[in-house]
Amino acid sequence: MSDPYSVLGVPRTASEDDIRKAFRKLAKKHHPDLNPGDKVAEAKFKEASQANDLLSDPEKRRRFDAGEIDATGQEVPPRGFYRDQAGGFGGKYERAGAHESFVDMGGIFSEMFGERRGFGAGGPGGGFDMSGMPVTYSLRVPFLVGARGGKQRVNLPDGKTLDIDIPEGTTDGQTLRLKGQGMPGSQGQPAGDAYVEIRVEPHAFFQTRDNDIHIELPVTLTEAALGAKVRAPTVGGPVMLNVPAGSNSGTSLRLKGRGLLDRRSGQRGDQYVKLKVVLPEQPDEKLKEFLESWDAGRAYDPRKEMEQFT
Known part of the structure; x- marks a missing residue:
């Protein structure tokens, strides 16, 4: 990178x-x-x-x-790490605290698997009788997969393909345990477990605060002034949102229960929609003519309250 x-x-x-x-x-x-x-x-x-x-x-x-x-x-x-580690088991170094992504684990796992098979004096068939070691690595998942839950297919270093169940409401930094997907044991002992740290990718417009979702929703001048029902995206899919007449940019509306699932309490957060009034990209002559003749538009000062702070 x-x-x-x-x-x-x-x-x-x-x-x-x-x-x-x-x-x-x-x-x-x-x-x-x-x-x-x-x-x-x-x-x-x-x-x-x-x-x-x-x-x-x-x-x-x-x-x-x-x-x-x-x-x-x-x-x-x-500097000197591998040289300092030489002279261990079998006179060869072993890596400690390996932490890799699914994409990059192939080489190090092959090396570690090979070393583990020959672990201890006498090579295979001799030495210690050990259970497999755990491994830790990270997995990036799309925001909506973490929010909604789903399966994420990954290729393990030994060539196997595994569909990991991502629970609904998974948040960034949570760790999943994959039993028996770690280092193989010696002398027929069971494999260790794999611990996968989930890194949830950010979304283009959904933002999270605890279990609540926050989003900025563009609306037209007509929808804001007269009121309207508009489609608003949520993590569960679009819903119809009632925009009250006379809404301004910054008006915040709440969609109850449309946030993320709290896996501990079983409760859902809310979604907060902040309105943003957007004018047409191309100038509209009729709108311009109306505003030029709209006397009430010159009768109020939206910045008046700011004067007390200056």
Whole structure:
């Protein structure tokens, strides 16, 4: 992966707010939902998501800046690591604390599987009788898969294909346990477990706060002034939303029970819809003529309350 600062287009001195704004700009431009079938946009979105995942976490950012982890978040072995580890079991090094993604696990697993088969004196058939070791790795899932639940197909390092059940309401950073999908045991002992840390990709317009969803919904001047029923997207699919007459940009409406499922309590959050009045892209002469003759439009000052703070 490229340097995360370069991917987001921010300097190394960028603030958290600068990073957040840069990522949102790229997400709105390259999100797969807005560019269906565009593989280039999809790749750029994933790259931006990985860069944001690293730089938006203060500890990960500190470790990356210090050279302790690379741009993918993986540990960077200190100088002389493999030499210092030599002379262990069988005179060969073993990697400790491996943490890889599904995509990158093939080489290290092959090496570890090979070493484990020859573990202990005497090679296969001798040595210790051990259960398999656990492994830990991460999996990125689309926002809506985490919100709605579903299956995510992955290819394991040993060539097997596995459909992982992503529970509804899965949030970023949660860990799933895959029993028996870790390192194989020796002498017929059972395999260890795999622990998968879920990294939920951000969405183009859904934002989460705890179990609530927040979204900005564009409406026309007519819909805001006169009121209307409009389609509003939710994680469960579009619903009809009643826009009250006289609504302004910034008006917030609540859709009860349309947020994320809290897996511990079984309760759902709400969705909050902030309206944004949008004028036509092309000038409308009739609208212009009306506004020029609309005396009431000059009779109020929407900025009057700001004067007391200046």
